Every structure is written in C-alpha cells, then in structure tokens.
Amino acid sequence: MTPEMQRLETLAERLRAIEPVVPAPAAKIRGWNQVSAAVQQSATVHSRSHSVKRLVLAAVAAALLLVAGAVAASANSLPDSALYPLKGVVERVRGVFALTPSDQLTYHLDLAQTRLTEAEAMIARHRLDLASQDLTAMSDQLANAAVLVQSEARTDPAIAADMQNRLLQAVATHDRQLAGLQGEVSNPAAQNAISQARERAAQAAQTAQASPGATTSGTNGSTDNKAKPSPTSKDQGNGSGSPHPTPKH
Amino acid sequence: MRALGKAASDDDRPLIERVRRGDQDAARTLYERYFDRIFNYAYARLGRAEDAEDLAIDTMTRSLTRLDLFQDQGVAFSSWVYRIAHNATIDHYRRHGRMTLVPLDDATLPQSADPAELAVEQLSNEDLRLALRDLTDEQQQVLILRFFQDLTATQVADIMGKSVGAVQALQHRALGSLERALQGRAVN
Numbered sequence: 001m002t003p004e005m006q007r008l009e010t011l012a013e014r015l016r017a018i019e020p021v022v023p024a025p026a027a028k029i030r031g032w033n034q035v036s037a038a039v040q041q042s043a044t045v046h047s048r049s050h051s052v053k054r055l056v057l058a059a060v061a062a063a064l065l066l067v068a069g070a071v072a073a074s075a076n077s078l079p080d081s082a083l084y085p086l087k088g089v090v091e092r093v094r095g096v097f098a099l100t101p102s103d104q105l106t107y108h109l110d111l112a113q114t115r116l117t118e119a120e121a122m123i124a125r126h127r128l129d130l131a132s133q134d135l136t137a138m139s140d141q142l143a144n145a146a147v148l149v150q151s152e153a154r155t156d157p158a159i160a161a162d163m164q165n166r167l168l169q170a171v172a173t174h175d176r177q178l179a180g181l182q183g184e185v186s187n188p189a190a191q192n193a194i195s196q197a198r199e200r201a202a203q204a205a206q207t208a209q210a211s212p213g214a215t216t217s218g219t220n221g222s223t224d225n226k227a228k229p230s231p232t233s234k235d236q237g238n239g240s241g242s243p244h245p246t247p248k249h
Numbered sequence: 250m251r252a253l254g255k256a257a258s259d260d261d262r263p264l265i266e267r268v269r270r271g272d273q274d275a276a277r278t279l280y281e282r283y284f285d286r287i288f289n290y291a292y293a294r295l296g297r298a299e300d301a302e303d304l305a306i307d308t309m310t311r312s313l314t315r316l317d318l319f320q321d322q323g324v325a326f327s328s329w330v331y332r333i334a335h336n337a338t339i340d341h342y343r344r345h346g347r348m349t350l351v352p353l354d355d356a357t358l359p360q361s362a363d364p365a366e367l368a369v370e371q372l373s374n375e376d377l378r379l380a381l382r383d384l385t386d387e388q389q390q391v392l393i394l395r396f397f398q399d400l401t402a403t404q405v406a407d408i409m410g411k412s413v414g415a416v417q418a419l420q421h422r423a424l425g426s427l428e429r430a431l432q433g434r435a436v437n
Contacts, residue, residue, distance in 0.1 A: 015396035031306035042314040043271025
C-alpha cells in the first residue's frame with residue numbers, strides 16, 4: 001500500500017469513528033406526530049380514491065349492461081313500445097355494415113318482413129295508424145330493393161338475376177300475407193292501407209323485372225297480375241333511406 | 250460500535266404494503282428504522298440540528314405518504330429514502346443558500362501544507378465535519394453514506410445512481426479532497 005493510500009485509509013477509519021449525532025427525543029416525537037397524521041390522511045385519500053374508482057367502474061359496467069339489455073329487448077319491440085326507437089337505431093347500424101349489393105338486398109327484405117310482422121301486430125291491437133306506417137315502411141323497403149336490383153343489373157347481370165329472383169319471391173310471400181290480412185280486417189282505412197301496400201309491392205316487383213339484363217328463372221306469377229307501369233325512382237322509395245317508420249304514439 | 254446499523258431493504262417490503270393500507274404500526278416501525286439515519290445524514294450535510302430535524306421529518310413524511318411513486322423506482326426502499334433526503338438537501342441549499350465551493354481537486358494548496366504532518370487522530374469530530382462540508386455535493390454524499398451511514402459501495406451506488414466502480418473512484422477522490430481541506434484548515 002502506498003503512503004497516500006495509507007493516509008486515506010487512516011482518514012476513512014477516522015470518519016468511521018465519528019459517533020453519530022442523535023436527534024433530540026422531542027424532535028423525534030414531533031416528527032412522528034407529523035408523519036403519523038400524514039400517513040393516516042394519505043391512507044384515507046387513497047381509500048376514497050379507490051372507492052370512487054370502484055364506483056365509477058360499477059356505474060360504467062351497469063350502464064353497459066343496461067344498454068346491452070335494452071338493445072336486446074328492442075329487437076322484438078313493436079311500434080307502440082318505448083324501446084322501438086332503439087330498434088330503428090340498431091337497424092340503421094346494421095344497414096351500414098351491409099356492404100355488397102346482395103347483403104343490402106337481404107337487409108331491405110328482412111326489414112320489409114319485419115315491418116309487415118309489426119303491421120299485423122298493430123292491426124291486431126287496433127292501432128291502425130301505426131299499422132299504416134309499418135305498411136308504408138314495408139313498401140319503401142321493397143321499392144329500395146327493386147332499385148338495388150336495377151342498379152346491379154347494369155354491372156353484374158348474373159348477380160342481379162339472383163337478386164331479382166329473391167325479391168320476387170319475397171314480394172309474392174308478402175302479397176299472400178297481405179291478402180290474408182286483408183280478409184281478416186273490416187275497417188275501410190285498414191283495407192285501403194293494405195291495398196296500397198300490395199300495389200306498391202307489385203310495383204317493386206315490376207321494377208325489378210324491368211331491369212335490363214336481369215332475367216327471372218321461376219318467379220311466382222301472383223305478382224304479375226297486379227303489375228302496374230314501372231314507377232319512377234322518386235315513387236319507389238320513401239326518399240329518406242330510413243328503414244324504420246316513425247311511430248306516433 | 251455505531252448506533253446506526255445497515256439499512257434494511259427486503260424486509261421493508263411487508264411493512265410498506267401495510268403502510269399503504271394505512272397501518273400506523275408499520276409506519277412507526279419504518280419511521281424508527283430510518284429517522285435517526287436520515288437525521289444523521291442531514292446533520293452531516295447541513296450542520297444544524299434544527300435544519301436536520303426538519304429535513305428528516307420532511308423526508309420521512311414524503312417517504313411514507315408517496316409510496317405509490319416508490320413502486321415505480323425499482324430500487325430498495327432505503328435507497329429511495331436517501332434519494333428523497335438528498336433532494337431535500339438540495340432544496341434546502343436552494344432556499345437558504347450555501348457556501349460557494351471551490352473544487353478541492355483543483356484547489357491550490359498552501360506550500361507549507363505537508364500531508365505527512367497531518368495528525369488525523371488528533372482531529373476533532375467537529376473539524377472533520379466542517380472540513381467535510383467544504384467538499385462538493387457528490388463528495389460529501391459518498392463519504393457520509395459510506396462512513397457515517399456504514400453503507401456498502403453497492404448500496405451507495407444504488408442511491409446515487411452510479412456504478413460501483415464510479416462510487417469507489419468518487420470515494421477515493423473525496424478522501425483526497427477531505428485531506429487537503431483538513432490541511433488547509435490546519436494552516437489557517
């Protein structure tokens with residue numbers, strides 16, 4: 001070991017030998033009182049913070065459950081139900097995800113069937129105003145479907161033919177249901193609404209059949225008898241693109 | 250025998266968890282374990298018992314109420330407490346000022362100062378403490394932690410955020426600076 005190292009080692013030993021300074025007991029007690037109070041307050045704040053977090057999480061979870069439950073319940077709601085507007089929102093969202101023409105046709109035909117089912121229920125409940133709105137909405141969906149077939153016929157005749165076939169089958173099915181319904185009601189206003197719905201369904205079928213390039217391979221002839229001159233595109237739909245009638249309670 | 254033992258580390262963890270839940274007994278145990286050490290550290294740095302008491306209380310309060318921050322540090326609790334004490338010391342200097350230090354590595358020594366003549370054994374504790382406060386901040390810290398607090402080079406490295414080699418080199422330079430400071434005091 002060099003002399004310098006020896007000196008520094010001696011100095012280090014001398015530093016080690018210094019007795020530690022002890023704090024005054026009073027200062028230590030004062031310190032503990034302050035620290036104790038601060039720890040208690042900190043724990044309380046943390047506890048409150050955790051409680052608030054738990055409450056917020058519980059509220060969010062409850063809200064999500066509520067929304068999910070309402071959406072599920074609205075799926076089968078009828079126009080006189082408070083949940084019915086939610087059903088319309090869900091239907092519009094579904095429409096956004098119908099990307100291909102075939103999917104869009106399925107979307108319109110499903111909604112047409114749904115509106116018809118709702119109209120039957122509303123007639124059974126003697127809510128002719130709501131039934132009439134449903135029948136109009138059904139016709140709008142069929143008209144939109146016919147326009148879709150027309151449009152597709154210009155780009156892909158093969159797919160358009162298949163879509164046309166599906167539309168005509170749907171129109172035929174709806175017409176049978178409407179005819180049955182018409183036989184069950186005696187109210188003139190209801191009779192009139194059903195007649196108009198059948199006429200507009202026939203128009204939709206005629207529009208689809210008039211599509212250039214799209215040929216049907218086995219349509220139900222029941223619609224042909226009621227076919228009328230092809231309506232203009234303005235007449236075909238409701239113009240708003242909304243799949244859902246607005247109920248007037 | 251020094252009153253200050255080696256700083257605890259791993260066995261602090263269960264106590265820390267209890268303090269987090271508001272356990273006063275656990276907080277008291279940690280307070281008793283560290284208060285004297287921090288007071289001693291602060292006294293060596295500041296030189297006034299009143300200031301050292303305030304700094305030790307402040308350090309312990311911050312240590313035991315900001316345990317959420319401790320989780321993210323990745324160091325032993327003892328190291329974290331010393332870091333808080335060090336930062337509090339710097340804050341104290343900022344608020345109250347301190348003597349402008351001349352880096353003793355570069356200081357010109359009096360010609361008459363002969364290292365061989367320095368009788369270290371005869372120096373008073375107060376001489377040593379005063380000379381220590383003439384050193385740079387890092388030099389003070391390393392000597393206080395190594396020799397007043399009896400910490401290992403590894404522990405000091407953890408506290409100062411340096412490698413063990415860097416701490417050993419700093420310690421060597423600090424002792425040399427302290428020797429020169431003591432010589433300067435002896436001449437004056």
